[in-house]
Amino acid sequence: MNKNPLKIIDQYLERVKVYLPLHSEETLMEIRTHLIEEAENIGDGKMTEGSALMAVERLGDPKNVANEYAGTGAKKGPIPKEYFMPVMRLVVGFVGIIITFAVGAYIVGIFNPSLFSPIPLTTLLVTIGVNVVIIIVIFGIITIFESKSVAEKTMVEEVLSLGVAGFKPKPRSDALGEAVFGVIFAVILLLPQTYLLYSDPFRMLVGIIAVLTFVGAIKGALFFYAGENNLNLVLEAVLSALSIVVAMALINIGWPLDYVWGFSGNEWQLISMAYIESLMDLPITPFDAIWYFIIFIVVLSNTWKIISAAVKVPVYLQEDRGLWWRGRWGQRKKMSDRRLKLRRESQEESRTYVSGSDSVGEN
Numbered sequence: 001m002n003k004n005p006l007k008i009i010d011q012y013l014e015r016v017k018v019y020l021p022l023h024s025e026e027t028l029m030e031i032r033t034h035l036i037e038e039a040e041n042i043g044d045g046k047m048t049e050g051s052a053l054m055a056v057e058r059l060g061d062p063k064n065v066a067n068e069y070a071g072t073g074a075k076k077g078p079i080p081k082e083y084f085m086p087v088m089r090l091v092v093g094f095v096g097i098i099i100t101f102a103v104g105a106y107i108v109g110i111f112n113p114s115l116f117s118p119i120p121l122t123t124l125l126v127t128i129g130v131n132v133v134i135i136i137v138i139f140g141i142i143t144i145f146e147s148k149s150v151a152e153k154t155m156v157e158e159v160l161s162l163g164v165a166g167f168k169p170k171p172r173s174d175a176l177g178e179a180v181f182g183v184i185f186a187v188i189l190l191l192p193q194t195y196l197l198y199s200d201p202f203r204m205l206v207g208i209i210a211v212l213t214f215v216g217a218i219k220g221a222l223f224f225y226a227g228e229n230n231l232n233l234v235l236e237a238v239l240s241a242l243s244i245v246v247a248m249a250l251i252n253i254g255w256p257l258d259y260v261w262g263f264s265g266n267e268w269q270l271i272s273m274a275y276i277e278s279l280m281d282l283p284i285t286p287f288d289a290i291w292y293f294i295i296f297i298v299v300l301s302n303t304w305k306i307i308s309a310a311v312k313v314p315v316y317l318q319e320d321r322g323l324w325w326r327g328r329w330g331q332r333k334k335m336s337d338r339r340l341k342l343r344r345e346s347q348e349e350s351r352t353y354v355s356g357s358d359s360v361g362e363n
Contacts, residue, residue: 005052009035012056019066021315027069035059099307167308169228178220186213193261196270202256205249212242226326230316237309240302247302251295255287 012035013028020027035055036047043051059065188194189210198206216239222232250256255273262271273287280286 003049005039005047005049006036008049008052009039009056012059012062015062016065019063020069031059031065031069099303167311170223172224172227175220175223179217179224180220182213182217182220186210186217189213197257197259197261199253199256199258201253202250205246205253208246212239212246215239226324228312229323229325230313230321231324233309233313233316237306240305240309243302244299247295247298251292255291257287 009032013032016031017024017028035052038058039047039051039055042054189206195203195206219232219235219239222235226232258273259270260273260276261268263269277287
């Protein structure tokens with residue numbers, strides 16, 4: 001079965017991406033354009049599976065290509081220099097995950113030690129150190145089983161690509177979801193019919209939560225419009241920090257609803273949560289456990305956003321980028337594909353015209 005030539009090139013670029021710094025879309029676009037042109041030259045104006053494979057073969061090892069375009073091989077350390085950047089990115093990702101779980105468990109554990117015990121700092125540091133050692137050991141083991149395929153990731157690259165995935169830009173669909181559902185949720189929070197359901201302590205904070213949710217929707221709209229930039233990342237980090245502070249108050253309040261709406265057959269009416277709990281006749285209240293879990297997830301996701309922004313913003317600043325810009329990587333890739341299609345159509349028309357002229361001449 002023939003393989004799409006563009007897919008071969010994009011798979012090769014996924015390998016190169018592992019060894020490049022974060023946010024190297026322009027470099028990847030440059031390499032992609034070069035490979036497409038090279039494949040067409042090899043195929044006498046037509047890109048085929050064979051010409052695409054030969055083009056990536058000629059370009060060479062992804063580690064060397066990344067070094068040539070971005071100078072990544074200049075890094076030195078206790079591991080091979082070409083692996084320094086992806087391994088460190090992977091380490092940062094794992095450490096970030098540990099920290100996010102630790103923060104979430106700590107905040108929940110402060111108010112309910114039976115669910116999570118606050119984690120001592122020494123335990124956290126030891127846990128991080130052990131995980132870093134494990135990562136390096138695993139890296140050393142899987143290097144023995146590297147694949148020789150030119151277009152497919154090796155086993156090492158499959159692992160190292162987790163570091164890329166952990167810090168990849170927010171998908172546009174996610175940004176749109178944040179914008180749309182953020183507005184909807186903020187409105188629902190403030191509806192009179194919803195306001196009746198809240199406990200008295202929660203009513204004191206619901207306005208703040210609605211404002212944070214609405215600002216989060218604006219942030220999602222900015223991501224949707226412009227993609228990832230320093231302004232969006234800083235705004236997201238600030239909102240995440242405020243959300244963690246609010247979460248610490250919310251977990252102390254407990255389950256936020258005193259009532260729920262129920263339909264009696266003739267009309268909607270308020271049903272007490274205490275009445276529902278009495279019907280369940282359980283030794284523990286499941287709603288509080290659900291509330292603690294929700295708060296844990298909120299703290300987890302927001303802590304990771306802060307860590308991600310702390311990693312990305314310095315990278316952008318080193319690239320001499322300002323506060324705001326509009327990313328065009330996805331659009332440029334589509335433009336490249338569109339130009340390729342138009343060029344092929346033009347070549348087909350030219351060949352048809354020449355063929356037609358020859359046939360007329362023969363007559």
